[in-house]
Amino acid sequence: MEITLINKTNQDIDKYQKIFDKIAESAEKKLSLPKDYEISVTFVRSRTIHTINRDYRGIDRPTDVISFAIRDDLEDFIPEEEKDLGDIFINIDYAKRQAKEYGHSYDREAAFLFTHGLLHCLGYDHMKPEDEKVMFALQDEILDPIMPRK
Numbered sequence: 001m002e003i004t005l006i007n008k009t010n011q012d013i014d015k016y017q018k019i020f021d022k023i024a025e026s027a028e029k030k031l032s033l034p035k036d037y038e039i040s041v042t043f044v045r046s047r048t049i050h051t052i053n054r055d056y057r058g059i060d061r062p063t064d065v066i067s068f069a070i071r072d073d074l075e076d077f078i079p080e081e082e083k084d085l086g087d088i089f090i091n092i093d094y095a096k097r098q099a100k101e102y103g104h105s106y107d108r109e110a111a112f113l114f115t116h117g118l119l120h121c122l123g124y125d126h127m128k129p130e131d132e133k134v135m136f137a138l139q140d141e142i143l144d145p146i147m148p149r150k
Contacts, residue, residue, distance in 0.1 A: 064094035067120035088117035
């Protein structure tokens with residue numbers, strides 16, 4: 001999977017390329033995905049994600065991560081025609097706060113938010129309890145071997 005990182009913050013994000021590549025590789029294996037998908041990840045601050053959340057989702061507050069999937073699910077996804085999965089926006093302010101709140105590293109939280117966003121771009125959701133169970137289990141299976149919990 002080709003991952004394009006975009007930095008709209010003053011934070012150094014270079015180390016996340018390797019971490020996110022490992023997560024993508026884990027997801028490819030776990031979900032039997034082709035390796036030629038593409039996704040972009042933009043690191044932003046609370047103010048920017050607040051605007052995105054308000055303008056595109058109608059929710060007037062910041063959040064930790066937002067995903068914009070090219071397709072809603074992979075059942076009608078034709079790999080030969082579409083390689084782009086979508087865009088993920090990670091709020092570094094929330095990531096820092098949540099890392100502290102959950103008692104793990106900022107890197108673990110950023111990796112979690114990427115994994116969560118990636119699964120949304122692959123068609124997973126957590127609106128219903130049964131879907132949440134599947135998605136959250138996948139998050140753990142993909143992420144924990146790469147960025148273990150404390």
